[in-house]
Amino acid sequence: MRVIVDQKPIPFAPGDSLLVAMLRAGEHPTEGGCLCLGGDCPNCLATVDGISYVRTCQVAAKPGMVVERHPADGYPLLPDDSRHRAEVHAHNHHCDVVVIGQGESGRAALAEAEAAGKQAIGLDVANGQEAIGIYSGPLVVARTAAGMLHIHAAEVVVATGAAEIQPVVPGSELAGLFTSRAAEQLTAAGLDLGRVVAVGTPPAGIECELASGDLLRFEGEGGRVTAVITQSADGSENRYPCQTAVVGLGLYPRDALTRMGHQLPVRAVGDATREADLPTCPGEGIICPCSGVSVADLERIWEQGFQEMELVKRATLAGTGTCQGGVCTPYLRSFLLAKGKTLQPAFTARPVNRQLTLGEIAAGAHHHPTARTALDGEHRRLGAKMERSGGWWRPWNYGDVWAEYWAVREAVSIMDVSTLGKMIVSGPDVLELLERLYPTKVSTIKNGRSRYVLLLDERGYVFDDGMICKDSDTQYTLTFTSGGSSHAEMWVRDWAESWGLDVRILLQTQRLGAINVTGPLANELLARAGLDNPPPYLGHIEATVAGVPCRIFRLSFTGELSYELHHPVEQSVTLWRGLLELGQELGIRPHGLETLLKLRLEKGHIIVGQDTDMDSTPRRLHHEWAIKLDKEFFIGRQAVLRTNKIPLDKQLVGLEMVGQPAGYAPLEGGVIWHQGNYAGIVTSATYSPALGKTVLLGWLYLQNGELPTEVEIEGKTARRVEVPFYDKEASRARA
Amino acid sequence: MPELNRLPATRIVSTALDGAVWPENRLVLRTAADELLIIPPVADVSSVTSHDPYAIVVEDASYAGVWLGADEAAAILRRHCEWRVTAQRPQFAQGAIAGIATKLWLEADRVLFVVPAPYAVEFEERIV
Numbered sequence: 069m070r071v072i073v074d075q076k077p078i079p080f081a082p083g084d085s086l087l088v089a090m091l092r093a094g095e096h097p098t099e100g101g102c103l104c105l106g107g108d109c110p111n112c113l114a115t116v117d118g119i120s121y122v123r124t125c126q127v128a129a130k131p132g133m134v135v136e137r138h139p140a141d142g143y144p145l146l147p148d149d150s151r152h153r154a155e156v157h158a159h160n161h162h163c164d165v166v167v168i169g170q171g172e173s174g175r176a177a178l179a180e181a182e183a184a185g186k187q188a189i190g191l192d193v194a195n196g197q198e199a200i201g202i203y204s205g206p207l208v209v210a211r212t213a214a215g216m217l218h219i220h221a222a223e224v225v226v227a228t229g230a231a232e233i234q235p236v237v238p239g240s241e242l243a244g245l246f247t248s249r250a251a252e253q254l255t256a257a258g259l260d261l262g263r264v265v266a267v268g269t270p271p272a273g274i275e276c277e278l279a280s281g282d283l284l285r286f287e288g289e290g291g292r293v294t295a296v297i298t299q300s301a302d303g304s305e306n307r308y309p310c311q312t313a314v315v316g317l318g319l320y321p322r323d324a325l326t327r328m329g330h331q332l333p334v335r336a337v338g339d340a341t342r343e344a345d346l347p348t349c350p351g352e353g354i355i356c357p358c359s360g361v362s363v364a365d366l367e368r369i370w371e372q373g374f375q376e377m378e379l380v381k382r383a384t385l386a387g388t389g390t391c392q393g394g395v396c397t398p399y400l401r402s403f404l405l406a407k408g409k410t411l412q413p414a415f416t417a418r419p420v421n422r423q424l425t426l427g428e429i430a431a432g433a434h435h436h437p438t439a440r441t442a443l444d445g446e447h448r449r450l451g452a453k454m455e456r457s458g459g460w461w462r463p464w465n466y467g468d469v470w471a472e473y474w475a476v477r478e479a480v481s482i483m484d485v486s487t488l489g490k491m492i493v494s495g496p497d498v499l500e501l502l503e504r505l506y507p508t509k510v511s512t513i514k515n516g517r518s519r520y521v522l523l524l525d526e527r528g529y530v531f532d533d534g535m536i537c538k539d540s541d542t543q544y545t546l547t548f549t550s551g552g553s554s555h556a557e558m559w560v561r562d563w564a565e566s567w568g569l570d571v572r573i574l575l576q577t578q579r580l581g582a583i584n585v586t587g588p589l590a591n592e593l594l595a596r597a598g599l600d601n602p603p604p605y606l607g608h609i610e611a612t613v614a615g616v617p618c619r620i621f622r623l624s625f626t627g628e629l630s631y632e633l634h635h636p637v638e639q640s641v642t643l644w645r646g647l648l649e650l651g652q653e654l655g656i657r658p659h660g661l662e663t664l665l666k667l668r669l670e671k672g673h674i675i676v677g678q679d680t681d682m683d684s685t686p687r688r689l690h691h692e693w694a695i696k697l698d699k700e701f702f703i704g705r706q707a708v709l710r711t712n713k714i715p716l717d718k719q720l721v722g723l724e725m726v727g728q729p730a731g732y733a734p735l736e737g738g739v740i741w742h743q744g745n746y747a748g749i750v751t752s753a754t755y756s757p758a759l760g761k762t763v764l765l766g767w768l769y770l771q772n773g774e775l776p777t778e779v780e781i782e783g784k785t786a787r788r789v790e791v792p793f794y795d796k797e798a799s800r801a802r803a
Numbered sequence: 804m805p806e807l808n809r810l811p812a813t814r815i816v817s818t819a820l821d822g823a824v825w826p827e828n829r830l831v832l833r834t835a836a837d838e839l840l841i842i843p844p845v846a847d848v849s850s851v852t853s854h855d856p857y858a859i860v861v862e863d864a865s866y867a868g869v870w871l872g873a874d875e876a877a878a879i880l881r882r883h884c885e886w887r888v889t890a891q892r893p894q895f896a897q898g899a900i901a902g903i904a905t906k907l908w909l910e911a912d913r914v915l916f917v918v919p920a921p922y923a924v925e926f927e928e929r930i931v
């Protein structure tokens with residue numbers, strides 16, 4: 069059985085970790101450094117089967133495993149993209165107690181929990197379960213051979229034992245250095261360590277020479293240790309030639325997980341709670357091999373005033389590397405103690421305490437889902453290019469945006485607008501609720517009629533728009549923008565509850581499909597679909613269209629004669645196909661979002677979120693007409709009254725480009741200039757075939773109290789004009 | 804993973820749900836204090852509307868669902884459910900599963916998974 073180390077096959081014995089296999093073959097996974105075999109140092113990291121920063125002492129050797137050493141003077145390469153990796157799954161486990169570590173104290177804690185009738189689980193590295201972090205919940209995340217384990221427990225017990233202190237002296241980066249426990253494990257595995265010199269507490273069961281005096285440095289040749297140098301009390305140096313140096317410098321609690329559990333039900337038991345031994349404060353050497361921080365660096369930042377553990381960490385990055393302070397923490401504490409500070413606790417620890425692959429990090433995580441309307445399959449079947457918009461998949465176009473545009477302007481077209489927010493509000497207090505929420509006089513809306521409305525927040529800023537449709541004296545239908553409907557639902561519910569009003573609320577966006585029928589031949593299409601008496605402008609009726617029961621709203625966002633057909637969502641496909649079939653002779657074709665954005669811009673209709681900003685007041689939007697300040701109360705009224713007294717600073721205006729070729733439109737979001745100064749931004753722009761010019765909406769700042777009449781965009785001249793650009797009398801929409 | 808299908812239901816929002824009586828052969832999911840879903844739909848809702856004339860009562864197919872055997876359901880929950888599902892049966896529960904708002908009707912030997920129909924395809928893709 070062999071593993072491959074830097075293209076060279078090496079044999080291994082049953083039970084070997086990769087590290088033991090390499091040491092057995094006279095190889096070292098890194099340039100050197102004291103090996104602990106306990107998962108606590110940064111000195112055995114290598115790339116294993118394409119995954120970097122793997123602790124080779126923690127991985128069982130398997131035939132054919134490929135180990136590549138990290139470059140000595142840089143970082144390992146990112147994995148090759150072409151290498152296929154299986155998805156890493158997450159598994160959830162819910163229990164009362166999780167015990168991390170199954171040594172003596174861990175087993176006792178597990179037994180105690182079970183005896184108390186609790187559901188308990190024990191994790192142990194020896195069983196391939198490596199706890200890598202504790203999060204709020206508490207949630208313990210562990211890496212296992214079967215994927216990531218997410219343990220949701222009421223209590224976490226950390227029984228991870230203690231780690232051995234690493235040496236920090238000149239030469240501690242040499243190969244051939246081991247902690248006592250590591251040396252014992254290697255000997256038990258049958259490795260011959262050669263001539264061994266021990267510093268501090270000697271390893272059990274290993275024949276070795278004990279070095280007396282304080283450890284001063286290691287000397288070496290060709291990167292390998294050749295001697296241990298100590299200093300006697302009288303200042304003289306002692307030299308101990310060796311092939312292997314073993315250090316027994318004391319223990320510190322392996323408590324990083326405990327330190328992640330601040331303010332969580334996390335407790336440590338056994339050696340993980342022990343007092344840390346304090347090593348002698350080093351005079352020189354690398355104190356943090358992960359970040360390359362030396363004792364000289366500590367002296368320098370001490371002089372600069374960084375004299376607390378957390379400050380030293382931030383100033384030097386000691387403790388932020390791959391061993392998360394495993395090597396440096398005892399020395400930083402002894403350094404500060406030697407400088408006269410009181411003994412300081414170890415740093416706060418943060419997950420994760422092991423290097424993870426992106427797949428391991430992503431396991432079990434999901435991005436926000438994107439909704440599909442009931443017509444999603446129809447759009448895809450028709451070859452639509454689909455885009456995410458407002459939390460939904462929507463058809464952007466069906467391949468020919470200009471044909472779609474002209475179908476609306478000259479014939480008839482349909483669009484899937486099922487994504488619009490739709491809500492029923494019912495109850496004795498419904499009118500009271502809506503009067504308080506909306507800046508319009510809701511009481512003047514008659515049964516069967518609708519009105520365009522803005523929604524303002526308490527600061528008087530516009531955060532959504534839509535329609536109020538009166539169904540009866542005690543029931544209204546509200547509509548919201550597609551992307552804003554969840555927030556609007558929360559807004560309506562929260563206020564209704566805060567005011568203690570007697571209403572019932574149902575958001576029925578997903579229950580009702582909606583298809584917009586628009587274009588000069590819309591009436592003709594509806595007549596063919598069985599509707600001879602469509603509602604008047606801003607009216608709504610219930611009727612059957614193409615065999616489907618619909619609520620028909622007459623309103624217009626495109627600037628043409630338009631009807632929104634709201635219908636049971638399970639009949640969307642029937643209605644869609646029926647309309648397309650019936651409209652064939654009328655030149656029908658569906659249109660997507662791209663076309664709609666052009667059509668509405670020609671009409672100067674704003675899109676909340678695109679043309680508005682976080683500070684868009686009705687006045688800045690030129691929508692004062694939608695605000696009835698003579699109402700006694702509505703949300704945002706006080707703020708509107710207040711901000712109306714402040715001189716206007718900017719306004720959303722209409723612009724048209726001067727003398728530009730057909731098809732040109734500047735980038736949305738681009739800067740508007742006036743006489744060389746920043747004057748605003750473009751929010752929407754399109755070339756308008758119907759008008760033969762490029763039209764825009766944009767925020768324009770007033771200059772000396774006046775809105776500029778001529779500005780520059782992309783180095784070209786644009787003129788401020790009144791909106792709407794198209795059909796100023798609205799004769800087409802009201803036809 | 805079998806396909807999720809729309810679940811025709813009667814959906815009621817009302818302040819008078821507590822005393823309402825429904826036919827034995829219906830699944831009644833109380834999704835909120837003032838809202839419930841009755842699967843499949845019922846014709847007679849007078850036990851609510853007689854007490855609450857403002858009740859909103861609609862035919863609703865906005866949810867999609869699928870019944871799965873207890874073992875298959877448990878495997879999905881292990882993978883994709885971060886909250887602790889009660890061991891009681893029968894029991895209604897709701898929360899995110901695979902990042903999607905889900906309702907569960909748990910019986911001894913099977914579980915009904917219910918998600919908003921617009922997320923059904925993504926739900927199927929995620930729990931494969």
Ligand code: FES
Pocket residue numbers: 087102103104105106107108109110111112123124125126
């Ligand atoms: S030898 Fe592997 S972590 Fe120390």
